[in-house]
Amino acid sequence: MINMAYSEKVMDHFMNPRNVGSLEDANGVGTVGNAKCGDIMKIYLKVKNNVIEDVKFKTFGCGAAIATSSIATELVKGKNIYDALKITNKAVMEALDGLPPVKIHCSCLAEEALHAAILDYAQKNMKADEFNKLKEKLKTKK
Amino acid sequence: MVYFDNAATTKLDKNVLESMLPYLTDSYGNPSSIYKLAQENRIAIENARSSIASIFNAKPNEIYFTSGGTESDNWALKCIAQAYQKKGKHIITSSIEHHAVLHSCKYLESQGFRVTYLPVDKDGLIDLEKLKESICDDTILISIIFANNEIGTIQPIEEIGKIAHEHNIIFHTDAVQAVGSVAIDVEKMNIDAMSLSAHKFYGPKGIGALYLRKNVKIMPFMDGGAQEFSKRGGTENVPGIIGMAKALEIAYKNLDENNIFLTKLRDKLIENILKNVPHCRLNGHRYKRLPNNVNISFEFIEGESLLLLLDSKGFFASSGSACTSGSLDPSHVLLAIGLPHEIAHGSLRITLGKYNTSKEVDSFLTELPEIIKRLRDMSPLYDEYLKNNLG
Numbered sequence: 001m002i003n004m005a006y007s008e009k010v011m012d013h014f015m016n017p018r019n020v021g022s023l024e025d026a027n028g029v030g031t032v033g034n035a036k037c038g039d040i041m042k043i044y045l046k047v048k049n050n051v052i053e054d055v056k057f058k059t060f061g062c063g064a065a066i067a068t069s070s071i072a073t074e075l076v077k078g079k080n081i082y083d084a085l086k087i088t089n090k091a092v093m094e095a096l097d098g099l100p101p102v103k104i105h106c107s108c109l110a111e112e113a114l115h116a117a118i119l120d121y122a123q124k125n126m127k128a129d130e131f132n133k134l135k136e137k138l139k140t141k142k
Numbered sequence: 143m144v145y146f147d148n149a150a151t152t153k154l155d156k157n158v159l160e161s162m163l164p165y166l167t168d169s170y171g172n173p174s175s176i177y178k179l180a181q182e183n184r185i186a187i188e189n190a191r192s193s194i195a196s197i198f199n200a201k202p203n204e205i206y207f208t209s210g211g212t213e214s215d216n217w218a219l220k221c222i223a224q225a226y227q228k229k230g231k232h233i234i235t236s237s238i239e240h241h242a243v244l245h246s247c248k249y250l251e252s253q254g255f256r257v258t259y260l261p262v263d264k265d266g267l268i269d270l271e272k273l274k275e276s277i278c279d280d281t282i283l284i285s286i287i288f289a290n291n292e293i294g295t296i297q298p299i300e301e302i303g304k305i306a307h308e309h310n311i312i313f314h315t316d317a318v319q320a321v322g323s324v325a326i327d328v329e330k331m332n333i334d335a336m337s338l339s340a341h342k343f344y345g346p347k348g349i350g351a352l353y354l355r356k357n358v359k360i361m362p363f364m365d366g367g368a369q370e371f372s373k374r375g376g377t378e379n380v381p382g383i384i385g386m387a388k389a390l391e392i393a394y395k396n397l398d399e400n401n402i403f404l405t406k407l408r409d410k411l412i413e414n415i416l417k418n419v420p421h422c423r424l425n426g427h428r429y430k431r432l433p434n435n436v437n438i439s440f441e442f443i444e445g446e447s448l449l450l451l452l453d454s455k456g457f458f459a460s461s462g463s464a465c466t467s468g469s470l471d472p473s474h475v476l477l478a479i480g481l482p483h484e485i486a487h488g489s490l491r492i493t494l495g496k497y498n499t500s501k502e503v504d505s506f507l508t509e510l511p512e513i514i515k516r517l518r519d520m521s522p523l524y525d526e527y528l529k530n531n532l533g
Contacts, residue, residue: 014450020520035484035523038444038463038472042522058522062446062463066520 006063007097013067018074021056028121032112039065039106041113043073047121051080057113064103068110071095081118085138087111144502146459148342148434148495149291149319154385155344161388162346165381173378174369183380190387197394198336199327200353206370207383208363210350211318214337215242217352217363217374218314222283222335223250225359226312230280234258234311236268236297237478239287242337243316244474247285260286265427266295266479273305283312288320288336292462292475292491293426294435296324303332312358318342318350322393323401323432334358340382344496345389349382396496404433404494407503411436411492414507419514421527425476425489434494437462439481442524443488443517445472451513457506462489484523 006014021044028045039061046054055077057069072092076084089107093099099107115138122131145153171180173187192202208214223233235247237259247257258276260268268286284306289296299315306313314335317326322343328336335358339350354360366375393400412424421441440448445461452459462473463486471477472486481489492506518524 011450014447015454017520022525031522035487036482038484038487040522042525058520058525060442060521060523061444063450065444066447 005100006067007099009071009095009097010064010067010099013070013096014063017057017066017070019056019070019077020058022058023054023056026056027125028117028119030113030116030118030120032116033061033065033109035060038062039109041065041069041109043069043113043117045076045117045121047081047118047125050082052076052078052084061106061109062103064099064106065109067096068092068099068106069113072110072114076114081121081134082137085115085118085134087114143456143458144498144506146457146492146494146498146502146506148498149491149493150460151341151347152344152495153497154341154346155389155392157392158345158385158389162381162385165384169380173380174367183378187378187380187383190383193387194351194390195353197326197390198353199329201356203371204328204353204356206352206354206374207378207386208350208352208374209348209379210341211240211316211337211339212242213363214339214350214352215240215316215318216246217360218335218337218354219243219246219283219285220250221361221363222312222314222358223255224361226282227255230278230282231255232258232278232281234260234273234276234281234284236260236262236286238262238266238290238293238295238475239285240291240316240318243285243287262295262478264480265430266290266293266425266475267427267430268297268302270298270301270305273302277305277309277311281309281311283314285314285316288315288317288326289324289432290426290475291319292473293437293479294319294431294493295426296320296430296432299333300331303334306334307332319432322390323397323404323434325394325397328353328355335360340386340389343389343393346382346385349379349386351386400496401433403496407494407498407500408433408436410500410503411494411507412438415510418507419511422514423485425479425481432493436492436494437489439476439485439489440514441485441488442521442527443514445487445489447517448488448490448513451516452509455509455513457509460491460493462491463487 023044026044031042033039042058044056055073059069089111092107173184191205195202303313312334317336318339321338334355336353341347362373364375425437445463462476476486
């Protein structure tokens with residue numbers, strides 16, 4: 001029943017998730033969600049010269065939560081952080097050929113986890129004014 | 143494929159299907175008509191009524207056919223309350239009822255009734271002292287689930303009925319999961335009203351019954367015809383009724399033998415999983431539980447992912463996680479027995495049936511630990527646990 005509601009893409013990313021794991025040398029980490037609601041996503045980034053060289057995730061959650069985490073890591077790998085920030089939950093959903101309506105929040109969580117990881121990197125590695133500019137950009141986008 | 147979701151529904155027994163077939167084909171007469179084609183059906187459904195009544199030590203005119211468990215629960219709760227509202231407006235139930243009872247109670251609250259929802263202990267049992275304490279002068283109805291559909295815990299029904307009767311209160315029980323698995327004597331157990339549903343015991347879907355003691359008043363649920371003693375109008379579901387009677391007959395003829403078989407498989411599952419998979423716990427009472435029910439929570443993982451991975455290996459089971467219920471909260475039953483949300487999300491319910499085999503249980507036990515490990519390896523909660531506990 002649950003199966004039927006998920007696209008083949010979602011099932012593929014759930015059954016064969018890409019980039020699962022953690023990065024010892026991550027310089028940006030974002031965790032969102034909470035166990036009470038049944039979803040936690042943690043994204044690890046290794047960024048060099050503002051380019052995401054490597055990305056991994058760990059997720060506690062349903063099929064959609066795992067699939068959205070997986071596709072989000074695929075979408076950002078190799079991108080510079082400014083382009084990565086442009087990735088929205090809508091893009092995540094489209095890349096998965098859609099999600100059942102009750103699972104849309106999983107795509108939002110993937111976007112939030114990604115943003116949290118990038119901001120974590122930016123805060124630790126960028127100059128204050130650059131970081132603030134990045135934060136502003138995120139704010140105006142929303 | 144391995145079907146482990148027999149609490150959701152069961153596969154129709156071939157002998158039941160056979161008993162129904164004539165009434166889906168040549169014997170199509172409306173039992174309310176007077177000619178032979180119809181009267182044969184009248185006789186057939188009255189025989190079915192007698193046969194069902196005898197299984198529960200009830201009288202034939204105490205069995206009312208309905209569309210299933212949900213209707214029986216709705217009817218019992220709402221229409222008994224309505225019939226006795228001049229006597230009082232207080233109802234007692236438990237916090238682990240099926241939604242058919244809980245939502246009927248919510249409706250009654252909106253109509254000015256007061257409802258007490260008794261808590262349960264960690265095993266899912268209500269406290270009889272608390273039940274006694276919650277009885278008021280105007281309590282008209284006690285409704286307690288016979289055996290819980292999620293965790294399988296069986297309540298002390300006879301004692302609950304005794305307390306109800308000592309206080310002149312009507313006792314209803316939702317026995318949807320118990321019928322077919324537990325011997326039930328409505329006289330001995332002091333039951334005044336009882337809901338059952340055929341598809342839970344290898345009968346067809348869309349047919350159930352309400353047992354209602356003769357002297358208990360109830361308002362009609364469906365107006366329109368004289369069927370079911372003018373309490374539930376509508377042309378009878380003849381093949382369904384015949385099938386339900388047959389299914390019950392088979393279930394109770396083989397009750398002991400079947401229960402020994404199911405209990406053996408159940409205990410093998412419980413003991414093996416608790417022994418071989420770390421960080422898990424059994425939900426529901428270890429012994430006062432349905433012979434076919436296993437409900438286990440696995441820490442650090444979420445139930446829907448678990449079901450999907452099991453599905454991919456050909457095992458069909460269920461979970462009390464929010465993601466499988468379409469809401470944000472995990473099962474109210476798991477929360478009522480005191481599980482924290484995050485552990486309730488990781489629950490797995492396996493409900494066995496007579497068509498399962500020992501081999502199926504073995505292959506499940508082989509696959510499960512690997513699936514749990516796979517999800518835990520993906521879980522940030524498990525990482526955190528390892529970090530905090532293993533240095």
